[in-house]
Amino acid sequence: MKKTYFFKSLRQTFAVVLMLLLCQYLTAQNTVNWDKTISESKTTPTLQVVVNPMLLRNSPIHEGSFNALKKLKADYVRFVPWFPYPHMAVAELKPPTKTETFWDFSHIDPIVEDFMNATSGHSVVMNFSTIPVWMFKTEKPVIISNDPNQVFWPYNEGKELRDPSFKELTDYYVRLVSWYTKGGFTDELGKFHQSGHHYNFSYWEVLNEPDLEHNISPEYYTKIYDAVVLALKEVSPETKFIGMSLAHETDPEWFEYFLNPANHKPGITLEGISYHFYGTPDNNKHPISTYQYSVCNQANGFLAKVRFIENIRKRLSPQVFTTVNEIGNILSRDGTNEQIPDTYWNLSGAMYAYI
Numbered sequence: 001m002k003k004t005y006f007f008k009s010l011r012q013t014f015a016v017v018l019m020l021l022l023c024q025y026l027t028a029q030n031t032v033n034w035d036k037t038i039s040e041s042k043t044t045p046t047l048q049v050v051v052n053p054m055l056l057r058n059s060p061i062h063e064g065s066f067n068a069l070k071k072l073k074a075d076y077v078r079f080v081p082w083f084p085y086p087h088m089a090v091a092e093l094k095p096p097t098k099t100e101t102f103w104d105f106s107h108i109d110p111i112v113e114d115f116m117n118a119t120s121g122h123s124v125v126m127n128f129s130t131i132p133v134w135m136f137k138t139e140k141p142v143i144i145s146n147d148p149n150q151v152f153w154p155y156n157e158g159k160e161l162r163d164p165s166f167k168e169l170t171d172y173y174v175r176l177v178s179w180y181t182k183g184g185f186t187d188e189l190g191k192f193h194q195s196g197h198h199y200n201f202s203y204w205e206v207l208n209e210p211d212l213e214h215n216i217s218p219e220y221y222t223k224i225y226d227a228v229v230l231a232l233k234e235v236s237p238e239t240k241f242i243g244m245s246l247a248h249e250t251d252p253e254w255f256e257y258f259l260n261p262a263n264h265k266p267g268i269t270l271e272g273i274s275y276h277f278y279g280t281p282d283n284n285k286h287p288i289s290t291y292q293y294s295v296c297n298q299a300n301g302f303l304a305k306v307r308f309i310e311n312i313r314k315r316l317s318p319q320v321f322t323t324v325n326e327i328g329n330i331l332s333r334d335g336t337n338e339q340i341p342d343t344y345w346n347l348s349g350a351m352y353a354y355i
């Protein structure tokens with residue numbers, strides 16, 4: 001009995017000592033020495049501005065939004081006139097005829113002007129990603145509402161452009177960029193449209209989430225990218241170009257193909273790539289307090305994919321920079337009017353800092 005008690009006491013004493021040593025070790029490990037530089041971050045935090053009616057000048061949050069953007073003094077701010085609002089995203093909503101063109105910047109210019117004023121002195125990443133839907137082969141014409149504030153999700157129809165040479169597409173983008181950087185452009189019928197804009201676009205991103213919005217292949221996207229970049233370099237030679245902008249970073253074929261210089265036309269020098277990540281709850285019916293487990297697990301998975309992507313990039317195009325220019329959490333897709341709980345911002349801030 002005494003021998004058994006002795007060994008039991010010894011095990012308890014040993015466990016206590018081990019716990020104390022472990023606590024001391026962890027305390028030492030978690031002590032931060034702010035005077036010692038371990039490594040330097042090469043990441044620049046920034047944000048994106050996605051065009052929507054709440055950014056219009058008659059919106060109650062317009063002034064506050066652009067004032068906040070100006071005070072941030074951020075670089076590499078991404079500007080996306082997105083397809084759900086075609087009037088604010090597309091400058092030529094109807095194809096030209098033999099007697100008439102339909103260029104209209106009245107719903108686009110105000111937000112572009114406010115954005116460029118708010119980011120003055122800082123670099124911007126412009127992404128007019130929405131191709132006019134009439135340039136795609138579709139089963140029937142896509143008819144949009146006359147209300148510019150009306151959301152219209154079907155605008156991104158089509159997987160193949162009707163002009164296989166891509167000239168119709170590149171002419172559109174040349175005129176669009178000329179409107180904002182050259183003071184205007186000459187339309188399809190020879191008429192000059194004057195804008196008075198002479199902005200400097202530091203970066204231009206070619207399309208947005210082509211793997212999702214139009215579900216096109218890496219090969220087809222690369223052809224579009226090359227055609228657009230070669231055309232826009234003539235208009236804005238100082239602009240650097242960003243490719244892919246993928247919704248899903250899970251398919252290595254995209255990175256293997258696009259980052260291989262052999263798959264691009266002569267004159268194309270790859271400069272940047274981009275891709276996105278969003279955390280989602282594993283089960284929307286669970287309380288938001290449990291979402292941290294879903295999101296952190298997905299964030300770890302994303303970081304593992306980033307390491308894999310980086311190996312591809314370094315092997316094929318080591319000079320190319322990377323921008324993860326969409327990152328966040330999506331609570332649910334069940335409705336657009338659901339209230340966002342306060343804890344969502346804590347969750348998203350923690351995930352952003354972790355990644």
